[in-house]
Amino acid sequence: MTGDNPILVTCSDMSDWVCKHGRLYPSILFSEVIGSTFAQLWDLKTPQISFVNVLTEHLPSEYLNVVQPAFFHKPCFGSLYIEDSQVVDKTLLPSFRNSNFRTKIANKTDLLKIALFDIWLGNEDRHHGNSNLLLDQTLSNEYYFNVFDHGAIFNSNALVHGIQLISENESIICSDLAQVLFRKGKTLTKIVDNIVKDFYLCTLKCEDQLSSILVDIPIQWGLNIQNLELLIRSNLFTENWKNDCENHFRALIQANI
DSSP: OBTTBOEEEEOTTSOEEEEEOOSSOHHHHHHHHHHHHHHHHTTOOOOOEEEEOOOGGGSOGGGTTTOOGGGGSSOEEEEEOOSSEEEOOGGGHHHHTSHHHHTTBTTTTHHHHHHHHHHHHTOOSOBTTBOOEEEEEEETTEEEEEEOOOTTHHHHHOGGGOOOOOOGGGSTTSSHHHHHHOOSSHHHHHHHHHHHHHHHHHHHHHHHHHHHHHTTSOGGGOOOHHHHHHHHHHHHSOHHHHHHHHHHHHHHHHHHO
């Protein structure tokens, strides 16, 4: 990670991985792990992740002027590079306005599910100006939204102060993309109700799997895993917080779509 910019490396498995190092803030890498693994438990599409040991002699030459070899003495957070994908940004919006293009999106409703996922995790960095979404176009007639970059969950890593609802401007619901893909009506109401119903089941899965996820966090990151687990359990899984998330989700839908 050069600032917030990752590096692309080819690993021993001959796959390309997008790697971030924890030079200053290993807590951000921790958030990346939690966000990605929880997304999988929510059945959201997200790139495969791994802990990657980057040998300093294998650092791509183009990064040597912006990173130091010492940054890579600890395992990096790695996200599998999806070659046939595009970052969803304003340049893609005209394509989404095309009905033929929209019909190729196989998991369209996941955009709203991702929005609730972000509310629950306090993700402040997926919004109208920065989607942190990939559109996987590996299959010619089936495109899939993939979530990535979860470094700003827990209200930008401030869980020690409790979890807070993200603002309207910090939600993907309040974007042109959401308005293009969804319209008010009975269909939207049913979609929202199904997402909310699934929400409570998904959070239970995350609660059940949390301890096993934390076992794999690299010791070299120097994090107090026991304390982090207590913070997550006491903030994310309370009935009050989940009810607040549902109400905020429904209110944002009502106000913006």
